[in-house]
Amino acid sequence: MTEGYVGADIEGICREAAMLALREIVTPGVDRKNIQEKAGEVRISKRHFERAIRRVKPTTSRETLSAYEKSAELFARYSTEFEEETSEAKQQETKGEKKEMPDFLQAE
Structure with a gap:
């Protein structure tokens, strides 16, 4: 699943998966206070990682x-x-x- 990926690529996948999960919680119009409250509700799932892998291409x-x-x-x-x-x-x-x-x- 991650053949050809180096450590930095895996880190990029993790960051992207986290951002995908965060974007589901934080929607337009949400103020800063609500974002901080909702940040604790973020759950990263396999689905987020699968999407992240499709987006982040290996550098090697x-x-x-x-x-x-x-x-x-x-x-x-x-x-x-x-x-x-x-x-x-x-x-x-x-x-x-x-x-x-x-x-x-x-x-x-």
């Missing part, structure tokens, strides 16, 4: 979300490979074997 497109997921998957894969290579190089160094390690990985 499916394409952007898909690209992000692919990037995260690649990063995870390369990170794992990097960790394995680093671990292997350290083990070989401990055994007295020398394997070329990038400068930034070598202890100072």
Whole structure:
């Protein structure tokens, strides 16, 4: 129901649902004092959220979300490979074997 929505979008849905419920209670011609009294009568229902979801569109497109997921998957894969290579190089160094390690990985 909220696929593609980010936290700020969900917040927007909640605000919109609250405003929809409030608009049902506060009608034209109601003075400020009556608005404050009626504010306690506001009840937000599933119906308000359903209408709000139809009005508030996700800021993240499916394409952007898909690209992000692919990037995260690649990063995870390369990170794992990097960790394995680093671990292997350290083990070989401990055994007295020398394997070329990038400068930034070598202890100072």
